[in-house]
Amino acid sequence: MPKPGVFDFINKAKWDAWNALGSLPKETARQNYVDLVSSLTSSSESSTQVKPGADRGQQEYENLVVTSEDGITKIMFNRPTRKNAISTQMYQEIMLALKAASKDDSTITVVTGNGDYYCSGNDLANFTDIPPGGVEEKAKQSAIMLRDFVGTFIDFPKPLVAVVNGPAVGISVTILGLFDAVYASDRATFHTPFSHLGLSPEGCASYTFPKIMGPAKATEMLIFGKKLTAGEACAQGLVTEVFPDSTFQKEVWTRLKAYSKLPPNSMRISKQVIRNMEKEKLHAVNAEESSVLQERWLSDECINATMNFLSKKAKL
Numbered sequence: 225m226p227k228p229g230v231f232d233f234i235n236k237a238k239w240d241a242w243n244a245l246g247s248l249p250k251e252t253a254r255q256n257y258v259d260l261v262s263s264l265t266s267s268s269e270s271s272t273q274v275k276p277g278a279d280r281g282q283q284e285y286e287n288l289v290v291t292s293e294d295g296i297t298k299i300m301f302n303r304p305t306r307k308n309a310i311s312t313q314m315y316q317e318i319m320l321a322l323k324a325a326s327k328d329d330s331t332i333t334v335v336t337g338n339g340d341y342y343c344s345g346n347d348l349a350n351f352t353d354i355p356p357g358g359v360e361e362k363a364k365q366s367a368i369m370l371r372d373f374v375g376t377f378i379d380f381p382k383p384l385v386a387v388v389n390g391p392a393v394g395i396s397v398t399i400l401g402l403f404d405a406v407y408a409s410d411r412a413t414f415h416t417p418f419s420h421l422g423l424s425p426e427g428c429a430s431y432t433f434p435k436i437m438g439p440a441k442a443t444e445m446l447i448f449g450k451k452l453t454a455g456e457a458c459a460q461g462l463v464t465e466v467f468p469d470s471t472f473q474k475e476v477w478t479r480l481k482a483y484s485k486l487p488p489n490s491m492r493i494s495k496q497v498i499r500n501m502e503k504e505k506l507h508a509v510n511a512e513e514s515s516v517l518q519e520r521w522l523s524d525e526c527i528n529a530t531m532n533f534l535s536k537k538a539k540l
């Protein structure tokens with residue numbers, strides 16, 4: 225068949241793969257494929273992905289583990305083999321989990337990651353799933369989803385705490401400016417490589433980061449893509465406190481359990497008093513960032529960077 229166009233990511237990848245096989249008989253190619261898939265199944269079975277708590281009567285999510293205990297609802301990213309990259313489905317699940325947490329009887333909500341990463345940001349494969357309306361339609365849908373996703377954090381009514389267990393990238397870093405406290409392991413790093421990806425900031429970071437750390441430090445992160453250590457992020461006010469990795473979980477959860485016993489209404493109202501004046505501004509910033517990104521996703525700079533990552537030519 226003729227070679228598919230450059231935007232037809234999936235068919236182009238298939239075409240390239242078939243082409244690379246040269247004159248290999250179809251039957252042999254099929255067997256090789258079956259062998260590969262069988263080996264992947266057995267390795268994913270032995271991975272450390274945590275199974276959802278269906279036996280405890282909790283809502284099941286494919287990419288999250290959500291638990292509620294001691295007055296704390298914990299939302300844990302659970303795609304450790306992809307470094308907890310956020311797939312399209314996972315964006316939807318996070319929104320659902322936050323909406324449920326906002327109404328449950330917990331006093332504090334915690335977001336954390338399973339495995340060695342907190343989160344590697346947007347799953348760059350999200351952009352390969354092109355709808356019939358083409359790439360423009362995909363960019364439009366993504367901008368709507370991004371605005372809804374970030375809006376859920378802006379409107380979240382209870383104290384929201386990030387327990388950053390390892391490196392954090394992209395959108396998982398920018399939305400930290402919308403959390404009420406950020407506790408980090410000393411293994412964590414904070415990286416927003418938007419220029420390297422032909423992108424621009426989201427998660428309201430274009431507004432919250434200059435406010436938190438001053439415009440010059442925000443520029444280094446958001447424009448030049450400087451990766452911060454946990455200590456540096458703490459010195460700049462993005463992180464509340466850093467703990468040694470060896471005692472991180474124990475120290476943080478002991479503290480959170482104590483905080484969760486504080487009067488819930490008082491905590492909610494205090495959050496409203498602290499945050500409400502900013503809400504309208506944050507929604508406006510979110511809308512603007514999403515609309516700028518809608519254009520960016522169609523730019524050569526962004527398409528080339530995404531293709532380079534997906535074809536394994538580039539990493540951060």
Ligand SMILES: CCCCCC/C=C/C(=O)SCCNC(=O)CCNC(=O)[C@H](O)C(C)(C)COP(=O)(O)OP(=O)(O)OC[C@H]1O[C@@H](n2cnc3c(N)ncnc32)[C@H](O)[C@@H]1OP(=O)(O)O
Pocket residue numbers: 305306307309310344345346347348349350366367369370393394395396417418421423426533538539540
């Ligand atoms: C659509 C709505 C909203 C969009 C909002 C805009 C959001 C912007 C951002 O979040 S920008 C940031 C995007 N993230 C990245 O660019 C990170 C890309 N990943 C990497 O550079 C590296 O994987 C790493 C540095 C995070 C980790 O490197 P390493 O320790 O060497 O691990 P691996 O690369 O082997 O990772 C294991 C496995 O996971 C895949 N993977 C990791 N992160 C992502 C990702 N963000 N998207 C897709 N896939 C990811 C990686 O490719 C490996 O897959 P493989 O085993 O090779 O098949």
